[in-house]
Amino acid sequence: MTKLSVNINKLATLRNARGGNMPNLITAAQDIEGFGAQGITIHPRPDERHIKYQDARELKGIVSTEYNIEGNPVQKFIDLVLQVQPTQVTLVPDAEDAITSNAGWDTIKHKDFLSEVIQTFKAKDIRTSIFVDPDPKMVEGAVATGTDRIELYTESYAVAYAQGNKNGVKPFKEAALKAQEVGLGLNAGHDLSLDNIKFFKQEVPGLLEVSIGHALICESLYLGLENVINMYLERLK
Template sequence: MTKLSVNINKIATLRNSRGGNVPNLLKVAHDVQQFGAQGVTIHPRPDERHIRYQDARDLKPIVYTEYNIEGNPVKNFMDLVLEVKPTQVTLVPDADDALTSNAGWDTIKHKDFLKEVIQEFQRNAIRTSIFVDADEKMVEGAKETGADRIELYTESFAHEYGLGNAKGIEPFVKAALRANELNIGINAGHDLSLDNIRFFKENIPNLLEVSIGHALISESIYLGIENVVNMYLQKLK
């Protein structure tokens, strides 16, 4: 079964919009695990507009499943990850002013930088994943950096699937097959939803984990978070 890691950034966004501690981020992290999620993901950004760096520290004793911290490996982010020591760090090439993640790494151009960063995390027993586009060359480049996994950036798949174009999965299948050949693990995330997750999972061989936040939280407004977590788990079986 593919694991579900729930990205709780949107819970932090809602909390920060009002001040105070409602909704309680730590309780949500605890509850989604109780409901069956096999991991919790956060993506702190330099301006802390949703997840704050202190949240990452506070979540450490709460997350008893897999703890995944995403972000651009600038110094402050690296220091945070090395302090918290999550299960996994996912490296994402976000600009400081990015509204959301919008591109994968050029793993060939940035090979030396990524290799150095990854070695530092691996020395501290933190599994590493690189956010990449569905491009076999970028998968090969990720392997060269020594990363444990890739995370396929799935926005283009979700867009095409929403238009009724099932062929939008094809580059992701090719990238996944190449990753399997290279023995590098496969995660995926961005715009995956209850509408498209089963089709994606059924077509991507050896998909280990998906990280889902925006869609899951949005769907939960209508359907309830416990119900939605379990709906994802059923589709990922």
């Protein structure tokens, strides 16, 4: 079964909108795990507009499943991850002012930089993953960095699926097969939802973990958080 890691950034956005502590991220993370999710993901940004760096520190003592911290490896982020030592760090090349992640790494162009950062994290026994587009060349490039896994950037699949084009999954299947060939673990995330997750899971081999936040929280407004998590788990079997 593919593991479900729930990204709680949107809960932090809702909390920050009022400046208090509602919803409480600690309670939410515990509840999400209690409902069956196998991981918690956060993506702190330098401006802390949703997840705050202190949230990352406090969640370390709470999350009992896999704890995944995503972000652009600027020095502030590197220092945070080394301090917190989560289960996994996912490196994402997003600009500071980006609303959300919008591209994967060029693992060939940035090989030396990624290799250095990954060695730093692996020295602390933190599993590493690189956010990449579904391009076999980028998958091959990731191997040379020493990363443990890649995370496929799935927005193009979600857009194609919503338009009725199931062929949009083909590049992801090819990238997944390449990952298996070169010995990389495979994660995926971005715009995956209850509508498109089952087909993606069926078509993409070797999928270890998906990270889902925005869609899951939106769906939960209508269907309830516990119910939605179990709906995802059923589709990921």
